[in-house]
Amino acid sequence: MLVVVALGVSTAGCSATGGKRAEDARKQAAAEGRAAVSTPRWTFAMVTHSGAGDTFWDIVQNGAKQAAAKDNINFLYANSDEAQQQAQLVDSYIDKKVDGLIVTLAKPEAMKAVVAKATKAGIPVITVNSGAELSKSYGALTHIGQDETIAGEAVGDELDERGRKRALCVIHEQGNVGHEQRCAGARKTFGGAMETLYVDGTNMPDVQASIEAKLQTDESIDAVVTLGAPFAAAAVQAKESAGSKAEVDTFDLNAKVATELEDGKLGFAVDQQPYLQGYEAVDLLWLYRYNADVLGGGRPVLTGPQIITGADAAKLKDYAERGTR
Amino acid sequence: MTATAPPGRDRPREPGAAAADERLLHTSTLKKLLGRPELGAVVGAAAVFLFFSVVADGFLRASSLGTVLYASSIIGIMAVPVALLMIGGEFDLSAGVMVTSSALVTSMFAYQMTANVWVGVLVSLLVTLAIGVFNGLMLTRTRLPSFIITLGTFLMLTGLNLGFTKLISGTVSTKSIADMEGFDSAKALFASQLTIGGVELKVTILWWFALVAVATWILLRTRFGNWIFAVGGGAHAARAVGVPVDRTKILLYVGVAFCAWISGQHLLFSFDVVQSGEGVGNELIYIIAAVIGGCLITGGYGSAIGSAVGAFIFGMTSKGIVYAEWNPDWFTFFLGAMLLLATLLNAWVRKRAEATA
Numbered sequence: 218m219l220v221v222v223a224l225g226v227s228t229a230g231c232s233a234t235g236g237k238r239a240e241d242a243r244k245q246a247a248a249e250g251r252a253a254v255s256t257p258r259w260t261f262a263m264v265t266h267s268g269a270g271d272t273f274w275d276i277v278q279n280g281a282k283q284a285a286a287k288d289n290i291n292f293l294y295a296n297s298d299e300a301q302q303q304a305q306l307v308d309s310y311i312d313k314k315v316d317g318l319i320v321t322l323a324k325p326e327a328m329k330a331v332v333a334k335a336t337k338a339g340i341p342v343i344t345v346n347s348g349a350e351l352s353k354s355y356g357a358l359t360h361i362g363q364d365e366t367i368a369g370e371a372v373g374d375e376l377d378e379r380g381r382k383r384a385l386c387v388i389h390e391q392g393n394v395g396h397e398q399r400c401a402g403a404r405k406t407f408g409g410a411m412e413t414l415y416v417d418g419t420n421m422p423d424v425q426a427s428i429e430a431k432l433q434t435d436e437s438i439d440a441v442v443t444l445g446a447p448f449a450a451a452a453v454q455a456k457e458s459a460g461s462k463a464e465v466d467t468f469d470l471n472a473k474v475a476t477e478l479e480d481g482k483l484g485f486a487v488d489q490q491p492y493l494q495g496y497e498a499v500d501l502l503w504l505y506r507y508n509a510d511v512l513g514g515g516r517p518v519l520t521g522p523q524i525i526t527g528a529d530a531a532k533l534k535d536y537a538e539r540g541t542r
Numbered sequence: 543m544t545a546t547a548p549p550g551r552d553r554p555r556e557p558g559a560a561a562a563d564e565r566l567l568h569t570s571t572l573k574k575l576l577g578r579p580e581l582g583a584v585v586g587a588a589a590v591f592l593f594f595s596v597v598a599d600g601f602l603r604a605s606s607l608g609t610v611l612y613a614s615s616i617i618g619i620m621a622v623p624v625a626l627l628m629i630g631g632e633f634d635l636s637a638g639v640m641v642t643s644s645a646l647v648t649s650m651f652a653y654q655m656t657a658n659v660w661v662g663v664l665v666s667l668l669v670t671l672a673i674g675v676f677n678g679l680m681l682t683r684t685r686l687p688s689f690i691i692t693l694g695t696f697l698m699l700t701g702l703n704l705g706f707t708k709l710i711s712g713t714v715s716t717k718s719i720a721d722m723e724g725f726d727s728a729k730a731l732f733a734s735q736l737t738i739g740g741v742e743l744k745v746t747i748l749w750w751f752a753l754v755a756v757a758t759w760i761l762l763r764t765r766f767g768n769w770i771f772a773v774g775g776g777a778h779a780a781r782a783v784g785v786p787v788d789r790t791k792i793l794l795y796v797g798v799a800f801c802a803w804i805s806g807q808h809l810l811f812s813f814d815v816v817q818s819g820e821g822v823g824n825e826l827i828y829i830i831a832a833v834i835g836g837c838l839i840t841g842g843y844g845s846a847i848g849s850a851v852g853a854f855i856f857g858m859t860s861k862g863i864v865y866a867e868w869n870p871d872w873f874t875f876f877l878g879a880m881l882l883l884a885t886l887l888n889a890w891v892r893k894r895a896e897a898t899a
Contacts, residue, residue: 269874291867293867294870295864295870295873296870299820299821300813300817300820301616301809301812301813301820304813305609305612305613305861306864308609308612309606309609309861309864309865310864311605312600312603312605312606312608312609312865313599313600313606313864313865314600324715324813324815324817326718326813326814326815327812327813327815329813330812330813393714394713
């Protein structure tokens, strides 16, 4: 009796779609991680300013790990959102005498001394994501990331092309310089009027309520631009409950954004390709060690902006789900 | 006058200094040694050190130990006054953000007034001490638990840090003061590096050792030290025998503020720009360091040396995980597990010590 029940549950309880099995099948189909080169096994370390459990940085890491597998690299990663801790982590890797370092300069002054220490110790440093303007003066080989002002300008142009007149730029982290640059860039190229709305990004229900209130009070707003993928979903819900006609557009991408682009709930997304930031950083360090090659000619190597619309979203959805877009 | 006898006044010596067959001759010394609050923490620290020496490649390099000591000193400088406060039977949850507040005041005052950086440093000292006095006065006047009082201060300071910085600087971080007069001399005092035998040691390590020495002297050799043990052991009894309980507690909070000022100046002068949102959560790390070091959460028992050993365990663990190349996703889990193990070992050693002593 029990056996019959158990068998019944185990077969009837299976899902024919999605789930772990589908994921494993996708992984099987994905590239196998085997070294494609015969260079020595170097160790590269990456230290970022990310908090714990951040989607964006998870994608950066996936790119770095993929490149590390191909280039026969032992890849190490650490992160802390406290400047002092981040500097100490870099220090630890310098003590370990790693062969290459990848750091973010979100809090540049805190990183200045340790980056100098690394270059003095003969460890090549590549900066990613933030700190484009300081990377060179600190002694890094090159910088890989998106210029936030250029990305903002691309958004302004795209809004014009879509015939928008009144836009709202939603900043979810007060005082984040990159966020201010994105909105300022968009304001510069956008032909219509653009307002800024500050919300508390650590509190999603509050984000939704703030956007909703704004859309209720000003019905002429026809575009809402959020600065991070998780906030796009909140903006879509706010728009629906406020009964607004505004189009929601966003910076950055995740699986949900890709789905909503496909469904037409979102207008477009501006991607900075985090996977590329991790992948290229490791690959460029490898190139430097192997062949003393440096990319970018002393200028930042840009990984964005890339405008993504519903037409591209179908393909990207799978990539976003496997954690590489 | 002495209200309660403090634990052993002798400096602890290496365990095992007295051989087993000579125990009869050294009973008093050994007894005192085994009664020390930090004994268990020392054993725990030795265990953690041995563990990472084996599993973490590069942990034993001199430069690595310099980094570990630096990480420990950042926690240790604050763990000393927090330990004293806990021996006095109180908490300070505002200690973490107070460090950031202190750094922000120095930076913004000097910058906005275009004053010599040292003026900012002194203004910051006054402001930070005032926050300490505020904590102490609120506690002694309202008779509310310190947990509540300092939780309020913690939240208010977190808001003030961000609010004032945005208001004055226009962004969430302060402006650079590296090119201002007095910066270099202040940096030399608070954030310089000494190279000893090819190893770079940060000056905070010296500050830390000095603070531990002073706090140990206060606890074991002064009347005020006796008062701290007395108010932590039982405020009513202490008051009954004439200990100025309120003054003692206020001074303990001022001590925390003073050390927050030192830490804050280090934060500022090592990076010359301060992020206003930092420091949240560190107060718990200071308390943990003190507890690993043998302070009782209930007060009346503990030591300054113990807090230093606790901070060292924390520093070794947090950096040892990096040297050991463990998966960073599990970092905080390992940190928590190591701390629990160290504290359990600590408690076990103390129990054994009490049984044999």
